[in-house]
Amino acid sequence: MTVGSGQVYVVTGGCGFLGSHLVRMLLEHEKNISEIRVFDLHLDESLRTLSNDRVKVRLISGDISRLEDVREALRGSHLVIHTASLVDVWGRVPASKITEVNVTGTMNVLQACKEEEVQYLVYTSSMEVVGPNIHGDHFYRGNEDTEYRIYHKEPYPLSKAKAEKLVLEANGAKIKGGKLLYTCSLRPTGIYGEGHELMKQFHRQGLRTGRCVFRAIPPAIEHGRVYVGNVAWMHLLAARQLQIHPSTLGGQVYFCYDSSPYKSYEDFNMEFLSACGFKIIGSRPLVPYFLLYLLALLNALMQWVLHGFFTYAPILNPYTLAVASTTFTVQTDKAEKHFGYQPLYAWEEAKKRTITWVKSLEVSRKDLKDVGEKGNYCCN
Numbered sequence: 460m461t462v463g464s465g466q467v468y469v470v471t472g473g474c475g476f477l478g479s480h481l482v483r484m485l486l487e488h489e490k491n492i493s494e495i496r497v498f499d500l501h502l503d504e505s506l507r508t509l510s511n512d513r514v515k516v517r518l519i520s521g522d523i524s525r526l527e528d529v530r531e532a533l534r535g536s537h538l539v540i541h542t543a544s545l546v547d548v549w550g551r552v553p554a555s556k557i558t559e560v561n562v563t564g565t566m567n568v569l570q571a572c573k574e575e576e577v578q579y580l581v582y583t584s585s586m587e588v589v590g591p592n593i594h595g596d597h598f599y600r601g602n603e604d605t606e607y608r609i610y611h612k613e614p615y616p617l618s619k620a621k622a623e624k625l626v627l628e629a630n631g632a633k634i635k636g637g638k639l640l641y642t643c644s645l646r647p648t649g650i651y652g653e654g655h656e657l658m659k660q661f662h663r664q665g666l667r668t669g670r671c672v673f674r675a676i677p678p679a680i681e682h683g684r685v686y687v688g689n690v691a692w693m694h695l696l697a698a699r700q701l702q703i704h705p706s707t708l709g710g711q712v713y714f715c716y717d718s719s720p721y722k723s724y725e726d727f728n729m730e731f732l733s734a735c736g737f738k739i740i741g742s743r744p745l746v747p748y749f750l751l752y753l754l755a756l757l758n759a760l761m762q763w764v765l766h767g768f769f770t771y772a773p774i775l776n777p778y779t780l781a782v783a784s785t786t787f788t789v790q791t792d793k794a795e796k797h798f799g800y801q802p803l804y805a806w807e808e809a810k811k812r813t814i815t816w817v818k819s820l821e822v823s824r825k826d827l828k829d830v831g832e833k834g835n836y837c838c839n
């Protein structure tokens with residue numbers, strides 16, 4: 460295999476949901492690279508087979524919270540896209556672990572950039588560094604300059620906010636050899652698309668309830684969603700343009716957006732699930748909010764009681780309920796203005812691809828059933 464003398468990119472968390480889309484996106488659309496280093500705690504061996512005549516995909520097993528691992532991965536590279544993170548708003552992982560991976564891990568990436576002379580870093584942040592806040596203030600089609608009462612209490616948003624701050628503060632810092640480090644931060648809203656773990660859970664849950672989804676959140680509550688392919692595309696463009704126009708992109712934050720419609724979380728999921736015969740029951744929430752809140756509190760109490768025996772971490776807790784019940788949508792053109800971003804996938808295409816994937820989940824479940832698993836597939 461002949462591999463050229465292009466740039467070397469490191470993608471931390473490259474085996475995750477977004478990371479693996481990003482690796483494929485780079486392979487297909489970034490002509491200036493000869494090696495992609497996929498750094499992750501858990502390697503997805505199938506990515507290795509993506510190497511081609513032009514680009515080598517190198518899988519590197521490592522822990523972002525260990526500086527030595529990160530330094531080794533970054534040695535001799537040109538740019539880092541740092542997506543590795545523990546994404547947990549359910550209490551599955553202790554807060555200290557979330558901080559270790561998301562904050563210390565980011566410090567390590569910055570430190571390694573400085574020591575290994577890597578000049579460019581694109582950080583995957585989250586809408587959660589802004590909100591929703593626990594006061595339930597709505598963020599209605601806001602942009603990067605919209606004023607909002609930012610208040611973090613939960614470990615995940617807290618860690619993402621701290622990490623983003625470190626990344627932005629590091630912009631312009633001197634690295635070994637005297638050159639400057641340039642950083643920018645991308646803030647996706649709720650990402651969806653092929654491989655979305657939470658969608659798999661909603662799909663499984665819907666099968667258990669006879670393909671019926673019981674409305675819990677008022678349909679007027681808008682929740683921002685963005686297609687994974689567009690988030691990956693935006694990372695690619697930001698990485699490219701950060702090197703060409705470091706003074707424009709350096710130190711900046713950008714919400715990730717595309718033409719996905721503004722809808723409630725549940726109605727948005729129905730855009731895909733309805734193609735599998737799922738129905739949403741109720742034009743308004745079937746359970747009053749205070750009951751849902753009590754249930755969420757009960758789940759939190761159970762988690763606390765059972766802590767030490769096993770991890771009880773249902774989807775519904777006071778925090779996820781607050782996020783789902785508070786409007787948070789973005790409307791901005793900052794990324795277009797600063798680095799020419801336009802979504803690569805129109806909503807129709809993103810929807811089509813996601814539906815094809817959700818339908819494939821049905822096939823794999825049916826395969827399982829054929830080999831003996833008991834399941835409920837139909838309801839209508």
Ligand SMILES: NC(=O)c1ccc[n+]([C@@H]2O[C@H](COP(=O)([O-])OP(=O)(O)OC[C@H]3O[C@@H](n4cnc5c(N)ncnc54)[C@H](O)[C@@H]3O)[C@@H](O)[C@H]2O)c1
Nearest residue numbers: 472474475476477499500522523542543544585647649650
């Ligand atoms: N999924 C969303 O809706 C969403 C929305 C906004 C922002 N984000 C951000 O996007 C990024 C990717 O999220 P995702 O949904 O693909 O999550 P994911 O869990 O699928 O991917 C994260 C990856 O990081 C890796 N990782 C975790 N701990 C590690 C460690 N100690 N060392 C090395 N690698 C480690 C995981 O193995 C995984 O492959 C994260 O930074 C997340 O905060 C996600």
Ligand SMILES: CC(C)CCC[C@@H](C)[C@H]1CC[C@H]2[C@@H]3[C@H](O)C=C4C[C@@H](O)CC[C@]4(C)[C@H]3CC[C@]12C
Nearest residue numbers: 546548585587648649675724774779780782783
């Ligand atoms: C009340 C129930 C019926 C519905 C519960 C849905 C809930 C689990 C969903 C709703 C919104 C989701 C979050 C949102 O899309 C954005 C992000 C940011 C990202 O950085 C991490 C994931 C997260 C927090 C989503 C988690 C799941 C949430 C809370």
